[in-house]
Structure formats: C-alpha cells, structure tokens
Amino acid sequence: MKKLIANALLSATILAGLCLPAAAQDTLNLPNMSYRTGPFAATGTPHQNGQLDYMTMLNERDGGINGVRIAFDECETAYNTEKGVECYERLKADGALVTQPWSTGITLQVLPRTNVDEIPLYGPSYGFSAMQDGKTFKWAFNAPTSYWDGASMIMNALSEGDLDSMNGKKIAFLHLDHPYGKEPIPLFEKLSEQHGFAFLPIPVGLTEMQNQSAQWLQIRRERPDYVIMWGWGAMNAGAITEAVKTRYPMEQFVSVWWGAHNPDLKLVGADGKGYRALSWNFTDSNAPVMQDIKKHVVDAGKSQIDQASGEFDSMAYQRGVLMSVILAEAVRAAQDHAGTPTIDQEQLRWGLENVNMDEARLKELGVEGMMGPLKTTCANHTGNAGAWMVEWNGEEFVKVSDLLSADRELIDPLVEEEAAKYAAANAPWPMNDECSM
Amino acid sequence: MLYRVAGQFKTSYQADFALFPVRQDAWLLGFILVLAFVVFPLTANEFVFRALLIPVLIYSLAALGLNILTGYAGQLSLGTGAFMGVGAYACYKLMTIFPELNLFVAILMSGFVSASVGVMFGLPSLRIKGFYLAIATLAAQFFLVWLFQKWGWLYNYSASGAIQVPNISILGIDFAGPTAPAINQYFFVLVMVTLITIAAINLTRGRIGRQWKAVRDMDIAAELVGINLMKAKLLAFFVSSYIVGVAGALFVFLWRGAAEANLFDIPLSFRVLFIAIIGGLGSILGNYLGAILIVALPVIISGVPAALGLPLTPATVDHLNIMSIGALIILFLILEPHGLARFWAVAREKLIIWPFPH
Numbered sequence: 012m013k014k015l016i017a018n019a020l021l022s023a024t025i026l027a028g029l030c031l032p033a034a035a036q037d038t039l040n041l042p043n044m045s046y047r048t049g050p051f052a053a054t055g056t057p058h059q060n061g062q063l064d065y066m067t068m069l070n071e072r073d074g075g076i077n078g079v080r081i082a083f084d085e086c087e088t089a090y091n092t093e094k095g096v097e098c099y100e101r102l103k104a105d106g107a108l109v110t111q112p113w114s115t116g117i118t119l120q121v122l123p124r125t126n127v128d129e130i131p132l133y134g135p136s137y138g139f140s141a142m143q144d145g146k147t148f149k150w151a152f153n154a155p156t157s158y159w160d161g162a163s164m165i166m167n168a169l170s171e172g173d174l175d176s177m178n179g180k181k182i183a184f185l186h187l188d189h190p191y192g193k194e195p196i197p198l199f200e201k202l203s204e205q206h207g208f209a210f211l212p213i214p215v216g217l218t219e220m221q222n223q224s225a226q227w228l229q230i231r232r233e234r235p236d237y238v239i240m241w242g243w244g245a246m247n248a249g250a251i252t253e254a255v256k257t258r259y260p261m262e263q264f265v266s267v268w269w270g271a272h273n274p275d276l277k278l279v280g281a282d283g284k285g286y287r288a289l290s291w292n293f294t295d296s297n298a299p300v301m302q303d304i305k306k307h308v309v310d311a312g313k314s315q316i317d318q319a320s321g322e323f324d325s326m327a328y329q330r331g332v333l334m335s336v337i338l339a340e341a342v343r344a345a346q347d348h349a350g351t352p353t354i355d356q357e358q359l360r361w362g363l364e365n366v367n368m369d370e371a372r373l374k375e376l377g378v379e380g381m382m383g384p385l386k387t388t389c390a391n392h393t394g395n396a397g398a399w400m401v402e403w404n405g406e407e408f409v410k411v412s413d414l415l416s417a418d419r420e421l422i423d424p425l426v427e428e429e430a431a432k433y434a435a436a437n438a439p440w441p442m443n444d445e446c447s448m
Numbered sequence: 449m450l451y452r453v454a455g456q457f458k459t460s461y462q463a464d465f466a467l468f469p470v471r472q473d474a475w476l477l478g479f480i481l482v483l484a485f486v487v488f489p490l491t492a493n494e495f496v497f498r499a500l501l502i503p504v505l506i507y508s509l510a511a512l513g514l515n516i517l518t519g520y521a522g523q524l525s526l527g528t529g530a531f532m533g534v535g536a537y538a539c540y541k542l543m544t545i546f547p548e549l550n551l552f553v554a555i556l557m558s559g560f561v562s563a564s565v566g567v568m569f570g571l572p573s574l575r576i577k578g579f580y581l582a583i584a585t586l587a588a589q590f591f592l593v594w595l596f597q598k599w600g601w602l603y604n605y606s607a608s609g610a611i612q613v614p615n616i617s618i619l620g621i622d623f624a625g626p627t628a629p630a631i632n633q634y635f636f637v638l639v640m641v642t643l644i645t646i647a648a649i650n651l652t653r654g655r656i657g658r659q660w661k662a663v664r665d666m667d668i669a670a671e672l673v674g675i676n677l678m679k680a681k682l683l684a685f686f687v688s689s690y691i692v693g694v695a696g697a698l699f700v701f702l703w704r705g706a707a708e709a710n711l712f713d714i715p716l717s718f719r720v721l722f723i724a725i726i727g728g729l730g731s732i733l734g735n736y737l738g739a740i741l742i743v744a745l746p747v748i749i750s751g752v753p754a755a756l757g758l759p760l761t762p763a764t765v766d767h768l769n770i771m772s773i774g775a776l777i778i779l780f781l782i783l784e785p786h787g788l789a790r791f792w793a794v795a796r797e798k799l800i801i802w803p804f805p806h
Contacts, residue, residue, distance in 0.1 A: 045762060045763070047761075047762070047763035047766075048763055048766050048767065084762075085761070085762040086762060087750075087762040087763055087765065087766040089766065092704070092711065093503075093704075096498060096499065096703070096704065097498075097499040097747055100494060100495040100498045100499050101495055101499065101751075103494070103495070104493060104494065104495045115608070116610075116706075116708060119608065119610055119612070119706040119708075120704060120705050120706045123612065123625070123626035123705060123706075124626045124705070126626065127626050127627055139608075188597060188710075189609075189708065189710060190608035190609060190610050190708055193607060193608055193609050194607070194608065196607065197607050217710055217713070218713075315761065429607070436612060436614060437612065437614060437615065437625070437626065438614070438615065439615065439627075
C-alpha cells in the first residue's frame with residue numbers, strides 16, 4: 012500500500028548523489044556526447060578521440076583558446092536516445108556552451124529545445140540537413156556539410172557532372188532504417204524525378220546490420236548500376252563484406268563519409284579495391300596540425316587512441332580532429348567579436364555563424380588539404396564545404412576527384428521547404444529575425 | 449516501536465479489510481505523497497526532473513501495467529514495448545488530427561487503442577500458456593514495431609520516420625513540447641500515475657484481482673470454481689495494455705519529446721519486464737522500487753566518480769555502471785527471489801514485532 016515509498020528512497024539518493032559542480036568561469040565548457048560503448052562504438056570512438064585530442068592539443072600547446080583552457084568533457088550515451096536526454100540535462104546543468112549530440116535521434120530530441128534553453132547545437136556533418144537554414148534554426152549548426160549536400164555531391168560525381176546521363180539507370184540506396192538513414196531520401200527522390208533514373212531504397216534494420224544477406228540478395232536480383240550506402244557502425248562493415256562475398260563490382264559501390272572508415276575496409280583488404288566514399292575530409296598525417304597532436308598529445312601519452320591499429324592515420328580520427336578545428340574556430344570568432352576570452356552560449360552562437368575558413372586560414376591552422384574551405388553566415392549554418400571522392404586501393408584511401416560541390420539550386424529550396432514545415436509543426440517556433448541576409 | 453500496532457483495534461470486518469489496516473502505513477504513504485507533491489517540486493532542478501523523477505514514474509507505470517498481466521494474472525508477455533508504442537502513436541495521431549483536444553483526455557483515450565490491440569494479441573492466451581504465450585506476444589512486439597516503421601500515416605509521412613511532440617497547453621499552461629517547463633510535466637505525470645495506481649490497487653484487491661490470482665495459481669481450479677477464464681484473461685490483457693499504453697503516451701509526450709519506431713523495440717520490453725521482476729511480481733509497490741533500481745540508480749551512480757573527483761574516462765564509468773547495476777540485481781535476487789517489494793514486506797514485519805522478536 013505504500014505505493015510511493017519509492018520516492019522516499021529517491022529523495023535520499025538525490026540528496027546524496029547529486030553534486031552538480033557549478034560552471035567554472037575560467038574555462039570554455041565544450042562537452043561532447045560520446046559513445047565508446049555499445050553497437051556503434053567502432054565508429055564513434057575514433058571520431059571522438061580525434062575531437063578530444065585536438066582540444067587537448069590546444070590546451071597543451073597554446074594553453075587553450077586565447078588563453079582560456081578548454082574543458083572538453085564527455086558524457087557517454089552509447090548511441091542511446093534515453094541516455095541522450097540524461098546527458099543533455101546533465102551538461103546543461105553544468106553550464107555547457109554547446110551541445111554535440113552525435114546522433115540524429117538525439118538531435119531530434121534536442122533540436123526543439125535549443126530555442127528554449129539557448130544552447131547552440133553543433134552536429135558536424137550530421138543531423139537535419141534543413142539545419143542549414145539559420146533563419147529558422149537559430150541555434151543549430153551542421154557545418155561543414157549536410158547529408159543533402161553529400162547526396163548531391165555523390166550524384167554529381169557518379170554522373171561526372173551531367174545528371175541527365177543517369178537517365179534510365181538504377182540506383183539502389185542501402186541505408187540504416189533510422190532517421191539518419193532516411194534523411195537523404197527526399198533529395199534522391201527529387202533527383203530521380205528530374206533526371207529519370209530509378210531510385211530503390213533498401214532499408215537495413217538495426218537488428219540486421221551484421222547480416223545483410225536479404226538486402227544483398229535483393230541487390231543481386233535488381234542489378235542496380237550503383238549502390239549508394241548510408242550506413243553507420245556495424246552496418247558498413249557488414250555491407251562491405253557482403254558485397255565482397257556476393258562479388259558485387261566495387262566500382263559501383265559508393266558510401267557517404269561515414270563509410271570512409273579504414274577498419275571496415277581492412278577486413279576485406281585487396282578485395283575491397285575500387286570501393287569509393289564521399290568524404291569532406293582527407294587524411295594527412297604529416298600536416299602541421301597532426302604533427303602537433305602527435306607531439307603534444309599522442310607521444311605525451313595523453314591520448315586514448317589505439318596506435319597499433321593505425322588509428323592515428325585513419326579517416327575517422329582525422330575527421331574528428333577537423334570537427335574540433337571548426338568548433339575552435341567558432342570559439343575564436345566569438346571571442347574576437349565579444350572582446351572577451353570567456354564567452355557565453357549566445358556569443359558562441361554568433362561565433363558559429365561567423366566561421367570563415369578560407370584557404371589561407373586553413374593553411375594557418377595546419378589543415379591544408381585535409382578539408383575544403385568553409386564559411387558560415389547567419390542564414391547558412393552549414394557553410395557547405397566541398398568534399399572529395401576517396402577510393403580504397405587495397406591498403407588505404409586515396410583522393411580520386413577534385414573538390415566537389417553540391418547543387419545549390421536543388422538543395423536550397425528543399426531546405427527552405429523542410430525548415431518551414433518543421434517550424435509549422437512546432438509552432439510557436441521563434442524565427443531568427445536578427446538575420447537579414 | 450515505530451510500527452507499533454498495539455491499541456489499533458478493529459471492531460468491524462470493514463475496518464479489518466481497509467486499505468490501511470495499520471495506521472503507520474497511511475502515515476508513511478502520506479509522507480511520501482507530501483514528498484512527491486510538495487518537497488520534490490520545491491527542491492528539484494531540471495536535471496532531477498528530467499533524468500530521475502519523470503522517467504522513474506513513467507517506467508513504474510509501464511511496469512505496473514505489465515505486473516497486472518504477468519504478476520497478477522500469470523500471463524507472461526514480451527510485448528510491453530510495442531504496446532507502449534501503440535499508446536504513443538495513438539496519442540500522436542489524436543493530437544495531430546484534433547489539436548484542440550485536451551492532452552489529459554487524449555492520453556487516457558490512447559490507452560483504449562493500446563488496450564484493444566492488447567486484447568487482440570491476448571486471444572492466443574486462451575489456448576497457450578507460459579513460454580509459448582511469451583512467444584506469441586513476441587510476435588506482437590515484432591509486428592507492431594514493423595508497423596510503426598512502415599505505415600507512414602502513423603508518423604504523418606515525416607521524412608525521418610520519427611514523431612515529434614508539438615507544443616501543447618491546457619488552460620494556457622504548457623505541458624508538452626519544447627517550451628513546457630519540467631515541473632509542469634512532472635506534475636502531469638505524477639497526477640496521472642497516482643490516479644492509475646489508486647485504481648490498480650483497488651482493482652487488484654477486489655473481485656477481479658482475486659479472479660486473476662486464481663487464474664494465475666491454477667487455471668483449471670479457477671475454472672472449476674466458476675471463473676470464466678476467457679473473460680478473466682482478456683480483461684487482464686485489456687487493463688494491462690491500457691496502463692502500458694498510457695505509460696507509452698506519457699513516455700513520448702511528457703518526457704522524450706520525439707521518438708522513432710526503434711525506441712519501442714524489444715530492449716524496452718525487457719527493461720520493463722526486469723523492473724517488474726526485480727521489483728516483485730504480483731505487487732504494486734515493487735514497480736516503483738524496481739524502477740528506482742533500474743532507471744534512477746544508473747544515473748546517480750554515473751555521477752559518483754565525477755563528484756569524488758576520480759579521473760575516470762566516461763567509457764570506463766559506463767562500464768563500471770553496467771557492472772555494478774548487474775551485480776546489484778543478482779545480489780537482490782539471491783537475497784530475496786521474490787523481488788524488492790518482498791524485502792519491504794519482510795522489513796515491515798520485523799518492524800512491527802521489534803524490539804521483541806519471537
């Protein structure tokens with residue numbers, strides 16, 4: 012009958028267990044929602060190591076950003092949306108300057124709250140493509156590029172710039188059956204209407220990631236001209252091994268950037284030759300930034316990376332580094348604008364809207380050739396950096412294209428349409444009226 | 449001493465069968481209600497509301513629903529997660545088709561959708577029992593999650609396949625959606641959970657509850673003494689799925705704010721089942737104790753190393769967390785196989801005869 016005795020215990024635990032430290036004023040609190048455990052740890056860990064190591068390097072080399080040390084704390088989510096809620100609340104209470112949700116599912120939950128809690132959400136090259144529209148999504152950023160940009164660039168590369176040449180062809184879209192995997196479908200459908208190719212979505216459920224025989228049977232039966240993969244975690248390795256097993260021609264197999272993941276390809280080695288992926292970053296372990304990380308972090312024993320497996324030279328690790336490079340640039344922009352090295356959420360939001368990484372700046376940062384130039388504005392929260400096609404040569408990824416760019420006339424109206432739809436569904440949704448671009 | 453029952457005389461049958469035959473039980477409950485309705489809202493911050501209080505209440509409610517079916521009526525079910533999903537999607541459709549609808553009413557109504565689906569999948573229970581019935585409910589689990597993914601109408605054909613909770617207010621007070629303050633949501637959930645718990649207590653100690661228990665303990669004997677098995681079992685499925693459906697609607701509307709079909713997959717079913725088992729099958733209180741152990745304790749433990757200043761990486765903390773919760777579960781089940789509720793019952797017995805144990 013003491014049905015709510017539960018709460019008595021609860022009160023005791025709250026008093027005992029909750030020691031939320033107050034936000035320290037003299038650090039930049041830039042936490043990350045990591046997942047080093049769970050089914051997606053294989054792709055999560057190297058990215059998050061890269062992010063963390065760059066920030067550690069800034070702390071070691073420069074004493075932080077403009078003299079203020081960075082607190083890059085991690086909150087473990089295991090890619091679980093429930094833990095995402097918990098982490099979000101915990102980090103918010105700690106005075107986080109930014110939310111880095113690292114999952115489209117968590118982004119979905121957090122995005123509507125950004126306007127209320129006024130914490131910028133930074134999802135580098137993931138999350139909603141419509142977040143590009145800064146007038147609608149005042150607090151959300153997905154620089155350097157979005158999934159729709161990625162889809163458009165892949166199609167441009169496959170058709171060598173002439174999309175009409177795809178007429179009559181068949182494209183299979185192997186994707187994770189999850190908000191993330193479904194994200195680019197509207198764009199592909201629009202392209203398929205305009206240019207007359209057949210578009211065939213093939214979903215892979217979360218439980219079938221490691222056994223995709225049904226999907227690849229369908230691919231063999233349908234004989235598509237290209238398979239485009241939108242996978243994550245164990246799904247990519249599953250698809251690549253299955254493609255090798257069924258002898259699907261690797262030249263016709265293309266993935267979004269998350270598929271440019273060295274350990275997945277090492278499983279098949281030379282059999283994976285010809286596999287391509289679109290990647291907005293490229294590895295250069297001799298770049299000044301990587302050498303600094305090696306010197307100040309890795310060799311000093313402050314990194315969690317697995318050196319024996321070559322993680323340092325991998326696409327994923329260096330992609331993580333670049334994600335932090337962009338965030339640090341935003342912090343710098345915010346500090347310059349605010350005139351103070353200790354910034355708040357609103358100032359960081361301004362900084363994220365004013366990231367300007369042109370060729371000269373990329374060179375100064377020591378990341379030349381690792382990513383394309385990028386410029387965000389208050390109206391464009393993506394910045395639309397380009398991307399390269401990279402190809403697996405049996406041992407490593409090599410660049411096989413120039414810097415590609417997405418079809419803006421195609422994407423921008425779609426972004427506007429989706430953003431308006433989102434705002435309507437979440438009415439009353441405050442728009443960013445300060446932005447007059 | 450604290451629990452002295454001497455002097456509390458019962459002079460009528462009615463008094464002997466009262467909800468609180470021992471006066472101290474009523475005081476304790478009153479104290480807990482004061483905590484829940486007054487003290488927590490005054491002291492808790494947003495983190496405590498959203499990461500501890502609200503999820504514990506919602507999971508307790510889901511486990512309560514399952515407990516009626518499994519603990520009281522003895523029908524094993526592995527489809528709880530999917531029935532929660534039915535409640536959530538039903539509420540989403542109701543609120544998007546009729547935006548003017550009162551959220552409280554919508555959630556109560558969506559329970560009926562879940563209840564009818566539950567009865568449908570409960571039909572096999574008339575022929576099959578035990579583990580075989582568990583497999584039949586597992587089919588419900590897989591089928592319904594598949595339906596949530598494939599039936600675009602359910603999620604209003606949104607590109608991501610996920611449902612998003614719009615801003616909903618009742619009498620000008622925000623209760624759901626991004627603008628709703630956590631304290632409003634907490635009160636909404638608390639009132640709902642309290643009402644359903646009172647109903648469940650009275651249901652399980654009355655005529656229907658006794659029928660369920662008879663069916664659970666031996667269904668042939670129950671049939672021989674005149675209990676209509678079909679009615680009793682289907683009613684258990686109805687009531688159970690109703691509560692589970694309401695819990696599902698609360699889960700998405702008052703807590704998560706957004707959901708995709710995978711959320712309602714089998715891990716959620718297992719989680720609720722574990723709460724019911726560890727809390728104690730066939731008890732109401734157990735659901736709350738189980739939810740505290742499974743839902744709230746990991747959140748609290750994960751904050752301990754940081755509070756003590758231990759330099760552990762978050763991944764290590766997470767691993768330690770999983771290990772310690774696992775160890776606790778095993779420990780509790782070895783010490784008291786009937787769950788945490790039985791723990792409390794034993795402790796209460798001891799308190800009543802203390803300090804003179806026989």
